[in-house]
Amino acid sequence: MKFDTPASSNPIDQLKVIGKPASRIDGPLKTTGTAPYAYDRYNVVSNQAYGYVLGSAIAKGRIASMNLAAAKAYPGVIAIVTAENAGKLGKGDFNTALLLGGPEIQHYHQAVAVVVAETFEQARAAAYLIQVEYVRTKGYFDLADEKSKGVAKDDPYTIAESAVGNFSQAFSSAPVQLDASYSTSHESHSMLEPHATIAAWDGDQLTLWTSNQMIAWSVGEISKTLRIAKEKIRVISPYIGGGFGSKLFVRTDALMAALAARAAMRPVKVSLQRALIPNNTTHRSATIQRLRIGATKDGQITAIGHESWSGNLPGGSPEAGAVQTRALYAGANRMTSNRISQLDLPEANAMRAPNEASGLAALEQAMDEMAEKLGMDPVVFRIKNDTQVVPDSPLKAGSTDSQANKNRNPNPPFSLRQLVKCFETGAERFGWHKRNAKPGQVRDGRWLVGMGTASAYRDNVVMKSAARVKLDNRGHLTVETDMTDIGTGSYTIIAQTAAEMMGLPLEKVTVRLGDSSFPASAGSGGQWGGNSSTSGVYAACMKLREAITVKAKAQDPKFDITNAVFADGKIQSKSQSILLADLAGSRGLVAEDAIEFGDLDKRYQQSTFGAHFVEVGVDAATGEIRMRRMLAVCAAGRILNPKTARSQVIGAMTMGVGAALMEGLEVDKRYGFFVNHDLAGYEVPVHADIPHQEVIFLDETDPISSPMKAKGVGELGICGVAAAIANAVYNATGVRVRDYPITLDKLIEKMPTMV
Ligand code: MOS
Numbered sequence: 001m002k003f004d005t006p007a008s009s010n011p012i013d014q015l016k017v018i019g020k021p022a023s024r025i026d027g028p029l030k031t032t033g034t035a036p037y038a039y040d041r042y043n044v045v046s047n048q049a050y051g052y053v054l055g056s057a058i059a060k061g062r063i064a065s066m067n068l069a070a071a072k073a074y075p076g077v078i079a080i081v082t083a084e085n086a087g088k089l090g091k092g093d094f095n096t097a098l099l100l101g102g103p104e105i106q107h108y109h110q111a112v113a114v115v116v117a118e119t120f121e122q123a124r125a126a127a128y129l130i131q132v133e134y135v136r137t138k139g140y141f142d143l144a145d146e147k148s149k150g151v152a153k154d155d156p157y158t159i160a161e162s163a164v165g166n167f168s169q170a171f172s173s174a175p176v177q178l179d180a181s182y183s184t185s186h187e188s189h190s191m192l193e194p195h196a197t198i199a200a201w202d203g204d205q206l207t208l209w210t211s212n213q214m215i216a217w218s219v220g221e222i223s224k225t226l227r228i229a230k231e232k233i234r235v236i237s238p239y240i241g242g243g244f245g246s247k248l249f250v251r252t253d254a255l256m257a258a259l260a261a262r263a264a265m266r267p268v269k270v271s272l273q274r275a276l277i278p279n280n281t282t283h284r285s286a287t288i289q290r291l292r293i294g295a296t297k298d299g300q301i302t303a304i305g306h307e308s309w310s311g312n313l314p315g316g317s318p319e320a321g322a323v324q325t326r327a328l329y330a331g332a333n334r335m336t337s338n339r340i341s342q343l344d345l346p347e348a349n350a351m352r353a354p355n356e357a358s359g360l361a362a363l364e365q366a367m368d369e370m371a372e373k374l375g376m377d378p379v380v381f382r383i384k385n386d387t388q389v390v391p392d393s394p395l396k397a398g399s400t401d402s403q404a405n406k407n408r409n410p411n412p413p414f415s416l417r418q419l420v421k422c423f424e425t426g427a428e429r430f431g432w433h434k435r436n437a438k439p440g441q442v443r444d445g446r447w448l449v450g451m452g453t454a455s456a457y458r459d460n461v462v463m464k465s466a467a468r469v470k471l472d473n474r475g476h477l478t479v480e481t482d483m484t485d486i487g488t489g490s491y492t493i494i495a496q497t498a499a500e501m502m503g504l505p506l507e508k509v510t511v512r513l514g515d516s517s518f519p520a521s522a523g524s525g526g527q528w529g530g531n532s533s534t535s536g537v538y539a540a541c542m543k544l545r546e547a548i549t550v551k552a553k554a555q556d557p558k559f560d561i562t563n564a565v566f567a568d569g570k571i572q573s574k575s576q577s578i579l580l581a582d583l584a585g586s587r588g589l590v591a592e593d594a595i596e597f598g599d600l601d602k603r604y605q606q607s608t609f610g611a612h613f614v615e616v617g618v619d620a621a622t623g624e625i626r627m628r629r630m631l632a633v634c635a636a637g638r639i640l641n642p643k644t645a646r647s648q649v650i651g652a653m654t655m656g657v658g659a660a661l662m663e664g665l666e667v668d669k670r671y672g673f674f675v676n677h678d679l680a681g682y683e684v685p686v687h688a689d690i691p692h693q694e695v696i697f698l699d700e701t702d703p704i705s706s707p708m709k710a711k712g713v714g715e716l717g718i719c720g721v722a723a724a725i726a727n728a729v730y731n732a733t734g735v736r737v738r739d740y741p742i743t744l745d746k747l748i749e750k751m752p753t754m755v
Contacts, residue, residue, distance in 0.1 A: 001539035004598025021643035052123035055109030059672030060139035076122035092221030108673035109279035139344030146341035170303035170333035174294025182362035185664030193241025199257035284351035291366035311343030321359035364454035364723030415704035439734035447617035450732025454720035456610030465536030466519035466594035475581030483521035489644030501541035503566030527712025543591035623744035637711035649717035656721025
């Protein structure tokens with residue numbers, strides 16, 4: 001089904017099942033420990049051996065020699081695979097560094113060997129008996145240092161720039177100006193379930209039971225890397241214990257398990273040990289961002305400039321912090337740039353709301369600082385600079401204007417933009433009027449109390465997505481698609497969609513996900529999964545409805561199909577009704593289709609919006625920061641399931657608290673690795689860190705986005721949170737910290753004197 005004109009009324013609008021807060025249908029499996037995660041799958045194939053991955057001990061250089069003798073002789077060892085004996089490997093498109101290093105080493109903890117043994121303990125012990133001699137070469141590990149070297153004329157790294165009007169002239173002549181720099185830390189996804197895979201070969205046929213967000217991408221990447229046909233590869237990933245972007249691409253566990261299983265001539269299971277993950281897999285790059293905002297005395301932005309720097313390995317993409325600044329606020333003169341410095345740290349890539357999460361951490365603090373300079377309320381300042389068209393049409397990070405922008409409206413309208421309503425609703429609900437604009441004034445016992453706000457903004461991306469639906473003679477419907485559920489609620493919203501379309505109760509729908517033998521879906525990433533995959537199910541169900549209608553007509557030529565509805569397990573017209581179970585018959589009915597999106601996402605800017613409000617307490621003596629209240633008001637199209645959507649938003653808000661107050665991979669700048677590479681040293685929020693959280697969804701539908709009239713919501717919730725917290729800390733204390741995470745050492749010296 002092609003979706004190239006805005007949706008009119010359709011069966012989803014009935015809202016009998018869609019829009020209801022159904023509990024996750026995979027919930028009981030998760031809470032009873034019976035959802036089979038990749039590494040748990042002892043019973044899918046017999047005779048599984050254990051693989052253990054050895055990571056490089058240097059960040060950059062070469063392996064001079066590897067002595068495997070002691071490891072090979074260790075009890076229980078079956079095989080050892082290194083780059084030397086792995087055979088010729090290709091490289092996938094999505095990873096920058098190779099998943100198996102050697103002799104050249106590109107980053108610390110890059111996999112250099114996998115040891116296969118009868119037990120996990122044997123494999124681990126043997127791995128540390130491998131003697132590797134390295135030749136270290138000079139690497140670059142400090143973003144600030146590399147940025148200060150400036151841009152070479154022949155800058156080999158990706159840059160995305162935009163300019164509208166005359167920024168520098170407008171900025172320098174603006175009556176009120178802000179010029180400030182901000183920085184964010186390297187961050188690690190730190191999802192609960194590690195990367196893990198069981199690999200089994202049956203002749204030249206490879207099956208991978210793994211943990212991955214994007215099944216079809218994985219098949220393609222494994223095909224390229226192992227140089228075998230896609231048809232020979234099956235990837236199965238029905239349950240995933242979090243990903244946040246770290247499982248968008250095939251990682252070392254999958255490749256090593258496949259190579260190890262081939263060498264061992266039996267199935268092999270590999271899980272990356274927690275302490276390997278931050279340096280072996282991807283992370284969100286640190287950024288350094290400069291914001292310049294110029295405005296008239298009454299708060300109209302006349303110039304806005306945002307420059308963002310991040311780091312990556314050669315060939316990697318930027319953490320493009322400036323992207324949302326092209327679209328979020330009005331202003332006639334503007335510029336943005338997203339640059340990369342080469343860093344020889346592990347590969348940087350997408351982590352929840354890549355670009356915007358980092359970019360808004362800077363932009364939304366700058367907006368707060370600017371509001372203060374103007375003597376304006378930060379909510380009022382944002383509302384005053386709202387825009388209903390994109391002032392500087394955004395492009396994908398990494399592309400340049402001239403090519404991609406040729407045939408584009410430079411100022412496309414938003415499909416739907418209710419940012420102002422988010423702020424108005426949130427300000428009222430939160431009691432924003434009680435905020436004292438003067439910092440450091442509100443005291444509650446030992447706590448200095450402050451409030452902060454920030455905009456949330458994140459693109460809505462749509463992606464082709466296919467599904468198959470099968471109706472059986474009990475009137476039961478099974479949906480099959482390779483869509484993944486990374487803890488997000490995909491199973492549930494897909495079941496709700498199918499139930500709504502076919503007029504069935506939720507219990508009559510079974511959803512099967514995460515298997516490359518099913519039709520290829522959008523997968524889970526970039527908050528495109530929910531809207532796109534349910535639209536694919538919508539398309540398949542439309543086909544099934546047609547097939548059922550034809551059958552009904554065949555069975556009863558007088559059946560009035562033009563006015564037929566699907567309800568209560570039947571197809572019904574005014575005077576007749578036939579059970580779907582009867583029409584399905586003993587052979588059942590099957591339909592398959594995909595949703596394919598036309599150019600509506602080019603004619604309209606489809607984005608999601610929100611307003612965050614937070615209240616923090618800062619210990620007047622120690623500078624310890626505690627969250628007290630959080631509220632997000634979100635405008636993200638139709639909310640398919642308010643319970644699962646709320647869970648996504650509060651999870652994202654929690655992740656935003658991490659980014660604001662505690663998360664940061666510390667770089668050893670001599671040897672080039674992340675030092676705090678486990679959950680003891682890399683802190684993420686726990687329940688005790690998170691106070692009351694409230695989420696309000698505006699009641700809206702966006703017919704330009706999809707037949708579901710929904711949009712993404714899974715990443716919107718993190719966008720802007722860090723800045724809202726920084727702004728609240730400032731309001732509480734009068735101390736402006738522009739360097740995330742805001743730890744108490746950055747506050748303590750500047751805290752107001754206690755009275
Ligand atoms: Mo997301 S960072 O595309 O999983």
